[in-house]
Amino acid sequence: MSTTSVPRFVRADGPDKVTGSGRYTADLTLTGTLVAKFKYAEVSHARIARLDVSAARAIPGVFAVLTQDDVPDVRFGPFVQDRTLFARDVVRFEGEIVAAVAAIDVPTAQRALNAIVVEYAPLPVVNDIEAALAADAPLVHEGWSQYGAADVLVRERNDASFASIAKGDVERGMAEADTVVHSRYVADGCHAAPIEPRAVVAQWEGNKVTIWTTTQVPFDARAGVCETLEMPASRVRIIVPHLGGGFGGKCGFHYEAHVAALAKATKRPVRLVFSRREEFIAPDRRREGIVFDFETGVKADGTIVARKVWLAIDNGAYTADAGFFSQLAAMHALGPYQVPNALAEAHLVYTNHQPSGSVRAPTAPQTCWALESHTDEVAKAIGMDPVAFRIKNAVATGKEGPSGQVYDEIGLVDCIEAATARAGYGDDLPDDEAIGVAIGWWPSFSAASGAYVKIDGDGSGQIITGAQECGTGAVMTLRQLVADELGMQPEDFELVYQDTSAAPYDMGATGSQTLFNNGRAAIAAAGQIAEQLKQLAADMLEASPADIVLADGAASVAGTPSRSVPITELAGIAAGGELLIGHGSGVPPAAQEVSGATCIGDVGMTAWVAPQFSCHAVRVKLDRDTGVARVLHVSTAHDSGTIINRIGATGQVEGGVMMGIGQALTEGTRYNDEGQQRNAALLEYKLQTCADAPPIDIHFVEINTPNAGPRGAKGLAEAPNVATAAAIANAIAKIAGTPIRQLPMTAERVWETMNTEGSPA
Amino acid sequence: MSDIVNYHLTVNGMDYPVNAAQGRNLLSVIRAEVGLTGTKEGCDDCECGACMVLLDGQPVNSCSFLAVQAQGRAITTVEGLQQGDEMHPLQRNILEEGGVQCGFCTPGMLLSATALLERNPSPTEEDVRIGLSGNLCRCTGYAKIVAAVQRTAAELHP
Ligand code: FES
Ligand code: FES
Numbered sequence: 001m002s003t004t005s006v007p008r009f010v011r012a013d014g015p016d017k018v019t020g021s022g023r024y025t026a027d028l029t030l031t032g033t034l035v036a037k038f039k040y041a042e043v044s045h046a047r048i049a050r051l052d053v054s055a056a057r058a059i060p061g062v063f064a065v066l067t068q069d070d071v072p073d074v075r076f077g078p079f080v081q082d083r084t085l086f087a088r089d090v091v092r093f094e095g096e097i098v099a100a101v102a103a104i105d106v107p108t109a110q111r112a113l114n115a116i117v118v119e120y121a122p123l124p125v126v127n128d129i130e131a132a133l134a135a136d137a138p139l140v141h142e143g144w145s146q147y148g149a150a151d152v153l154v155r156e157r158n159d160a161s162f163a164s165i166a167k168g169d170v171e172r173g174m175a176e177a178d179t180v181v182h183s184r185y186v187a188d189g190c191h192a193a194p195i196e197p198r199a200v201v202a203q204w205e206g207n208k209v210t211i212w213t214t215t216q217v218p219f220d221a222r223a224g225v226c227e228t229l230e231m232p233a234s235r236v237r238i239i240v241p242h243l244g245g246g247f248g249g250k251c252g253f254h255y256e257a258h259v260a261a262l263a264k265a266t267k268r269p270v271r272l273v274f275s276r277r278e279e280f281i282a283p284d285r286r287r288e289g290i291v292f293d294f295e296t297g298v299k300a301d302g303t304i305v306a307r308k309v310w311l312a313i314d315n316g317a318y319t320a321d322a323g324f325f326s327q328l329a330a331m332h333a334l335g336p337y338q339v340p341n342a343l344a345e346a347h348l349v350y351t352n353h354q355p356s357g358s359v360r361a362p363t364a365p366q367t368c369w370a371l372e373s374h375t376d377e378v379a380k381a382i383g384m385d386p387v388a389f390r391i392k393n394a395v396a397t398g399k400e401g402p403s404g405q406v407y408d409e410i411g412l413v414d415c416i417e418a419a420t421a422r423a424g425y426g427d428d429l430p431d432d433e434a435i436g437v438a439i440g441w442w443p444s445f446s447a448a449s450g451a452y453v454k455i456d457g458d459g460s461g462q463i464i465t466g467a468q469e470c471g472t473g474a475v476m477t478l479r480q481l482v483a484d485e486l487g488m489q490p491e492d493f494e495l496v497y498q499d500t501s502a503a504p505y506d507m508g509a510t511g512s513q514t515l516f517n518n519g520r521a522a523i524a525a526a527g528q529i530a531e532q533l534k535q536l537a538a539d540m541l542e543a544s545p546a547d548i549v550l551a552d553g554a555a556s557v558a559g560t561p562s563r564s565v566p567i568t569e570l571a572g573i574a575a576g577g578e579l580l581i582g583h584g585s586g587v588p589p590a591a592q593e594v595s596g597a598t599c600i601g602d603v604g605m606t607a608w609v610a611p612q613f614s615c616h617a618v619r620v621k622l623d624r625d626t627g628v629a630r631v632l633h634v635s636t637a638h639d640s641g642t643i644i645n646r647i648g649a650t651g652q653v654e655g656g657v658m659m660g661i662g663q664a665l666t667e668g669t670r671y672n673d674e675g676q677q678r679n680a681a682l683l684e685y686k687l688q689t690c691a692d693a694p695p696i697d698i699h700f701v702e703i704n705t706p707n708a709g710p711r712g713a714k715g716l717a718e719a720p721n722v723a724t725a726a727a728i729a730n731a732i733a734k735i736a737g738t739p740i741r742q743l744p745m746t747a748e749r750v751w752e753t754m755n756t757e758g759s760p761a
Numbered sequence: 762m763s764d765i766v767n768y769h770l771t772v773n774g775m776d777y778p779v780n781a782a783q784g785r786n787l788l789s790v791i792r793a794e795v796g797l798t799g800t801k802e803g804c805d806d807c808e809c810g811a812c813m814v815l816l817d818g819q820p821v822n823s824c825s826f827l828a829v830q831a832q833g834r835a836i837t838t839v840e841g842l843q844q845g846d847e848m849h850p851l852q853r854n855i856l857e858e859g860g861v862q863c864g865f866c867t868p869g870m871l872l873s874a875t876a877l878l879e880r881n882p883s884p885t886e887e888d889v890r891i892g893l894s895g896n897l898c899r900c901t902g903y904a905k906i907v908a909a910v911q912r913t914a915a916e917l918h919p
Binding site: 013195243 | 792793797798799800801802803804805806808809811838839840842843848852855856857859861862863864865866867868871889890891893894895896897898899900901902903904905906907
């Protein structure tokens with residue numbers, strides 16, 4: 001239970017959502033809408049020997065069957081241009097699209113899929129991350145060296161992005177250590193699994209297309225359509241109706257271009273709605289599996305002197321937005337610790353699996369799980385309490401982190417102290433229970449962002465923003481910021497959002513950046529209207545604009561509240577003259593330069609603007625006979641800067657922690673020998689239910705962060721997902737007597753670990 | 762097509778003539794034929810509870826229920842919870858407690874909770890947690906939803 005008191009904040013989109021009147025993409029129907037369906041590869045790696053869609057095209061009620069031959073021959077991808085809309089010559093994972101059908105109804109579309117003839121010549125399946133790095137491993141992309149790619153990426157055969165962070169002299173550091181601990185961990189991939197499956201509806205008018213879609217990043221989706229269908233941005237309009245969750249899984253550019261191409265070919269609106277199975281196998285956004293190798297050298301007094309990490313990330317068949325994952329994972333693997341001598345080497349490895357991509361704090365929960373499990377091993381090896389060990393070595397205000405960034409005011413140590421104290425760390429517990437502790441960090445992402453604000457003649461306002469709401473409430477909070485700026489009430493404003501043709505650019509619901517960047521933009525836009533209102537009031541009240549105060553729905557002369565005019569009245573005056581319209585963007589805060597570390601494959605992830613910190617302390621009960629772990633209580637402390645919308649913020653922590661519990665115990669993709677997913681259904685994949693959810697204590701360490709977002713806010717949506725699985729792991733390890741080296745830590749794996757010869761039981 | 766059948770469904774007290782293939786599930790008929798899209802599809806496989814409706818007050822996953830078999834029974838969807846312009850206390854409380862994020866699980870959650878409070882007007886927290894365990898929510902971590910149901914129970918049965 002949250003112990004913070006929450007003011008009643010009813011979200012603007014709330015009434016639509018609780019009454020069923022809110023429209024999500026799959027709820028839309030346009031006259032003459034056709035049904036879209038995709039033909040998937042189903043095999044993981046093969047050359048297409050024959051693809052014949054003529055029989056499918058001949059079926060009555062089938063309006064179009066498209067393949068790569070029917071769309072511009074464009075390779076796309078934000079980091080490596082390694083993908084085409086439809087498979088060309090080779091399929092590289094089971095969810096790759098070979099053809100798309102538009103038909104009058106679902107049964108006809110299904111018949112068309114069945115009538116498509118595809119013959120495959122099998123290619124060797126690359127199913128193992130480490131084996132894929134071998135010099136003689138089969139290549140996932142024969143033509144990798146010919147692909148266009150971001151200049152900074154270091155690529156070689158199946159390694160799509162190599163990155164390293166090196167500081168000091170790691171060998172000398174290890175030689176100076178009193179104890180060196182070596183550990184290996186393996187994390188399985190897992191899924192964002194929003195409850196709403198993807199849907200896309202496209203309709204053309206003349207040479208312009210409107211696409212309603214379940215994207216978290218409307219402008220990115222638009223860019224993808226423009227790139228692959230070779231159109232200018234001005235002719236593509238992306239609208240997102242209410243979005244049923246994303247967690248990163250709906251970032252990037254997905255099927256908007258396929259559906260637009262079908263709609264163009266058929267001259268009809270076309271609608272695609274994913275099944276749950278498609279949701280599991282097809283998108284190029286799932287959380288990446290990673291193999292880790294850690295070595296840490298410590299002094300007998302508990303000072304870390306050196307850390308060396310090697311890790312390999314499952315990129316899957318295409319790079320999607322994962323190009324920056326290697327450096328980001330390297331940062332997480334070194335961790336929020338003062339490490340004078342550090343070397344992290346990270347590889348992003350092509351396999352014939354579903355592509356990886358940003359899912360809520362990409363690379364962080366699994367890397368935190370591995371590093372923090374290793375950290376407890378290190379503390380145990382020198383006989384030191386793991387919490388004291390963390391406090392001794394954690395980054396702190398004025399201290400230098402593993403990449404050479406020297407931190408401004410940060411609250412990590414406060415987080416550790418608060419979370420452990422509130423959890424009752426150190427109190428006696430039954431012998432089948434323990435409290436595990438882990439710390440995590442996450443950047444705030446600084447980016448360009450825009451918004452307009454207008455106030456109409458009746459005094460009601462609109463915030464027209466490029467920002468995207470995916471459930472977190474970040475866009476909802478804009479009303480509060482704008483209202484405060486203008487001395488009005490949040491309810492005075494409606495939000496116009498999620499429409500690329502209505503509003504200026506925003507990066508979207510990604511990187512926990514909405515409030516951080518769009519909040520700045522909305523405040524700037526409101527500020528312009530504040531100036532207008534002050535001028536109008538000053539003219540009317542015969543005062544100087546500098547003396548006008550906007551509060552409680554009125555403009556008043558400072559110190560003389562009787563000289564006052566309601567804002568609605570000023571709005572009425574403006575409606576007949578210069579309209580009340582503001583636009584804002586603001587300058588994104590810049591990250592500090594780092595020094596003292598050298599980085600290969602540098603994608604800008606080593607210095608973080610307004611970094612967020614967290615500590616989770618989790619009490620777990622473990623049934624030693626079955627290996628079943630149950631989370632009894634979670635205590636969280638977060639430094640995410642100033643909390644502006646407390647009910648939204650606590651909701652992010654609760655949701656993030658629950659996702660972390662799922663990742664810790666049940667959620668993991670299992671592959672067969674052919675690289676196909678074996679548990680692509682909710683029951684087999686197993687999300688946490690209401691009955692599984694433990695009480696969650698929430699504490700925010702609110703300190704004054706330099707260079708933060710509006711009013712000192714940092715991001716928040718991803719950070720609570722980082723440290724939970726790690727804290728659970730450390731609790732289980734305490735009870736089991738040994739760490740569990742695979743994630744998720746299923747009952748089978750825990751039992752097996754405890755019953756393997758040589759493990760202390 | 763030969764398997765098209767004509768029948769009537771009573772949804773939120775209104776009678777709807779339906780003309781649809783015999784094998785259609787209740788979810789797709791409510792959404793596409795009756796025209797009420799508040800009921801959501803999350804899996805079409807009885808795994809998520811997003812499609813939950815009430816049949817004579819009993820919660821049912823409408824994706825896994827044949828529409829023709831709902832003839833003659835009172836079907837309640839999320840659109841039927843409101844009385845005129847007044848929100849049901851559960852709707853108001855789930856908003857005020859912050860139990861709605863993306864909102865995709867919300868309709869099913871609300872109907873599940875309605876049935877629960879009907880069965881058990883003063884549930885313990887444990888009762889609520891077990892009662893809602895057929896409704897997956899990926900956003901909220903459930904705490905605020907449970908709080909909303911408990912608050913509603915306390916308001917209705919002080
Ligand atoms: S859609 Fe019916 S249970 Fe998921
Ligand atoms: S609010 Fe998003 S799934 Fe429950």
